[in-house]
Amino acid sequence: MSRTIASDTFAHSSLRVHAADNVRVALKDLPKGHEVEDGGRQIRLVEAIRHKHKFALADLAEGESVIMYGVTVGRATQPIAAGAAITTENVEHSTDSHQPQGRRDHWNAPDVSSFQGVTFDGYHRPDGRVGTTNVWLVVPLVFCENRNIEVLRQCVAEALGEDPYRDYKRMARELLHGQAAFEQESTPPEQLFPNVDGVRFLTHTLGCGGTDNDAEALCQLLAGYICHPNVAGATVLSLGCQKSQIGMLKAAVAERDPHGLRPVHYFEQQATGSEETLIREALTTIFDGLAEANRVTRTPAPLSELTIGVECGGSDGFSGLSANPLVGAVIDRLVTLGGSGILSEFPELCGVEHELLARCRDEQVAERFRHLMDAYQRHAASVGAHFSMNPSPGNIRDGLITDAMKSAGAAKKGGDSPVVDVLDYTEPSVRKGLNLLCTPGNDVESTTALVGSGANLVMFTTGLGTPTGNPVAPVLKIASNSELATRMPDVIDFDAGPIIRGEARIDKLADELLRLCIDTASGRYQPRAVRLAQYDFIPWKRGVSL
Known part of the structure; x- marks a missing residue:
C-alpha cells in the first residue's frame, strides 16, 4: 500500500491521509466550532473531536461509504453531517470488493545505498541459516x-x-x-x-x-x-x-x-x-x-539472512499514520537488500485484499491468499463470528471504529514490496521477500506463529502499550505516539511519534529503525521485552475441545 499522504502536513491539527478520503484524522483534541481547511474549503466542526478520531469532510447520507487510506473502511448507518465525528453509532464495518484491480508489475524500491555491504553478527547454523540469538x-x-x-x-x-x-x-x-529483615543476596555467579x-x-x-x-x-x-x-x-x-x-x-x-x-x-x-x-x-x-x-560465536552475516515478522497490538488511531507505515518502510528496505518480511493477522487485512492481491507476484500466490482468506472467514462464520468483531474496546476508544479502518492501517506494516508467497499457519517461510501468513489477530498467537514460520526478529507496533514478547526471537516495540513512549519506557524501544508532530519523515526514521534492527540482531541492543523476560507463547487452537 502506498505511504503517500494528502498535501497537508502533520504539523496541522488534523490530517487527510489520502486524496480520495472523505474523513480527516484529528491529531489533537479539537473543540466544537474549530475550523479546518481542506482542499480550499473550510470545515467547521459540529462537535468536539478527540485526538486520533475521524470526522466527516462532507455530509454523508445513510448507506454512503466512509473512505480512509483511499479505501472503504465503513458505511454510514445514519446521516452524518460535515464536521461530525465518525463513531460506532453512525458507522458500521464495510469494505470494497476484494477482486484485484489489475496486477502491479513494478514497485518503487527505496534507496538502500547506505546499507550496501552492511552485515549483522549472527549465529551461523549447520543448515546455512543464521540466528539472531542462541x-x-x-x-x-x-x-x-x-x-x-x-x-x-x-x-x-x-x-x-x-x-x-x-x-x-x-x-x-x-x-x-x-x-531490616531482608537478607543480603550473594553476588550472582560468573556467567558459565x-x-x-x-x-x-x-x-x-x-x-x-x-x-x-x-x-x-x-x-x-x-x-x-x-x-x-x-x-x-x-x-x-x-x-x-x-x-x-x-x-x-x-x-x-x-x-x-x-x-x-x-x-x-x-x-x-x-x-x-x-x-x-x-x-x-x-x-x-x-x-x-x-x-x-x-x-558457537557471532560472526558477520548479510542482511539477506534477516527475516522480520511484523505485528501490531493495542493499536490506536495513530498506528496507521506513524508506526505501521514506518515498519513497512523498514520491510521495503530489507526486501530490497535481499531479506524477508512476514505480514500476518488475516482479520486485519480485511478490506485491503484487493491491494494485496494486486501485489502478488503471480496468480498462484494470489489464489492462495484468496483461498486462505475465504476459508478463514467461513470458519469464523460457522461459529457466529465475523472479522468486523476484531477491534477491541481499546482500539475503538482510540479511534479505530471498524475492522476495515483498523485493517487499512495495519496492512501498512507490509510496506509496498511484492508479495512473494502466502503461508498457512505453521508453514515455514522459504522465499525471500514479503510473505503473508494466515494467523488470527490475537497479538500473542500471531507473534507465536510469525516466529514459528521463521522470523528471527519481530517489529511490534503499539499505540496503547502492549508488553508482548517471544521466547525465541527478539521483539522490538515501536510506539505510534510519543506520549506512550514516555509513559511506558520499560516497554517501548522506538518512538514513531515525531512523524505525527511533523518533526521527522518516515524515510529518515526508517533508516534509524533498520539500524536498531541490525543492532538487535547482532546482540548489541537488548529489546525491552527481553530485559523483562516477556516470553509469550500461545498456539492457535482452530478446533474444539473434545
Missing part, C-alpha cells in the same frame, strides 16, 4: 508436562544464577518482612555460557483433548521452534498417552531438518519411571546442550 529450548508436547517444565525452569535459573525475577522477589520479601542467550521454556494448553488437526498443528508449530535458526537445540517432555505423540513431532522436525543437524532430546514420563529420573535426565541434556551451544 538459545536452548525446553518444550512440552502436552499441557500435562507444564508443571515439570516449570520445575526445570526454576532449577536451571537457580543453578545458573540467572533468575530474571530476582529484583521482584527481593521486592516481595521487603514488602512482607521489611527492609557467555555465547548463549539463555534457556527458554515453553508452556501451552494443547496436546490432548482436541482435534487431530490441532494436535498436528501443535507439532508443526513446535517443530518450527525447535528448528528455528535462533535455537541451538531442544529438550522435549512428553507424558506418553496424549494425542500429540513424540513420533508426530519427530516427523515434523525431520521435514524441516532432514539431515538431523539439530540436537533434540525426547523424554516420555510414563516410560521413564520416577519424576526424579525424568528431571535429572532432562537437566543433563539442557546443561550438555548449553555447553555445546556455547561453542
Whole structure:
C-alpha cells in the first residue's frame, strides 16, 4: 500500500491521509466550532473531536461509504453531517470488493545505498541459516508436562544464577518482612555460557483433548521452534498417552531438518519411571546442550539472512499514520537488500485484499491468499463470528471504529514490496521477500506463529502499550505516539511519534529503525521485552475441545 499522504502536513491539527478520503484524522483534541481547511474549503466542526478520531469532510447520507487510506473502511448507518465525528453509532464495518484491480508489475524500491555491504553478527547454523540469538529450548508436547517444565525452569535459573525475577522477589520479601529483615543476596555467579542467550521454556494448553488437526498443528508449530535458526537445540517432555505423540513431532522436525543437524532430546514420563529420573535426565541434556551451544560465536552475516515478522497490538488511531507505515518502510528496505518480511493477522487485512492481491507476484500466490482468506472467514462464520468483531474496546476508544479502518492501517506494516508467497499457519517461510501468513489477530498467537514460520526478529507496533514478547526471537516495540513512549519506557524501544508532530519523515526514521534492527540482531541492543523476560507463547487452537 502506498505511504503517500494528502498535501497537508502533520504539523496541522488534523490530517487527510489520502486524496480520495472523505474523513480527516484529528491529531489533537479539537473543540466544537474549530475550523479546518481542506482542499480550499473550510470545515467547521459540529462537535468536539478527540485526538486520533475521524470526522466527516462532507455530509454523508445513510448507506454512503466512509473512505480512509483511499479505501472503504465503513458505511454510514445514519446521516452524518460535515464536521461530525465518525463513531460506532453512525458507522458500521464495510469494505470494497476484494477482486484485484489489475496486477502491479513494478514497485518503487527505496534507496538502500547506505546499507550496501552492511552485515549483522549472527549465529551461523549447520543448515546455512543464521540466528539472531542462541538459545536452548525446553518444550512440552502436552499441557500435562507444564508443571515439570516449570520445575526445570526454576532449577536451571537457580543453578545458573540467572533468575530474571530476582529484583521482584527481593521486592516481595521487603514488602512482607521489611527492609531490616531482608537478607543480603550473594553476588550472582560468573556467567558459565557467555555465547548463549539463555534457556527458554515453553508452556501451552494443547496436546490432548482436541482435534487431530490441532494436535498436528501443535507439532508443526513446535517443530518450527525447535528448528528455528535462533535455537541451538531442544529438550522435549512428553507424558506418553496424549494425542500429540513424540513420533508426530519427530516427523515434523525431520521435514524441516532432514539431515538431523539439530540436537533434540525426547523424554516420555510414563516410560521413564520416577519424576526424579525424568528431571535429572532432562537437566543433563539442557546443561550438555548449553555447553555445546556455547561453542558457537557471532560472526558477520548479510542482511539477506534477516527475516522480520511484523505485528501490531493495542493499536490506536495513530498506528496507521506513524508506526505501521514506518515498519513497512523498514520491510521495503530489507526486501530490497535481499531479506524477508512476514505480514500476518488475516482479520486485519480485511478490506485491503484487493491491494494485496494486486501485489502478488503471480496468480498462484494470489489464489492462495484468496483461498486462505475465504476459508478463514467461513470458519469464523460457522461459529457466529465475523472479522468486523476484531477491534477491541481499546482500539475503538482510540479511534479505530471498524475492522476495515483498523485493517487499512495495519496492512501498512507490509510496506509496498511484492508479495512473494502466502503461508498457512505453521508453514515455514522459504522465499525471500514479503510473505503473508494466515494467523488470527490475537497479538500473542500471531507473534507465536510469525516466529514459528521463521522470523528471527519481530517489529511490534503499539499505540496503547502492549508488553508482548517471544521466547525465541527478539521483539522490538515501536510506539505510534510519543506520549506512550514516555509513559511506558520499560516497554517501548522506538518512538514513531515525531512523524505525527511533523518533526521527522518516515524515510529518515526508517533508516534509524533498520539500524536498531541490525543492532538487535547482532546482540548489541537488548529489546525491552527481553530485559523483562516477556516470553509469550500461545498456539492457535482452530478446533474444539473434545
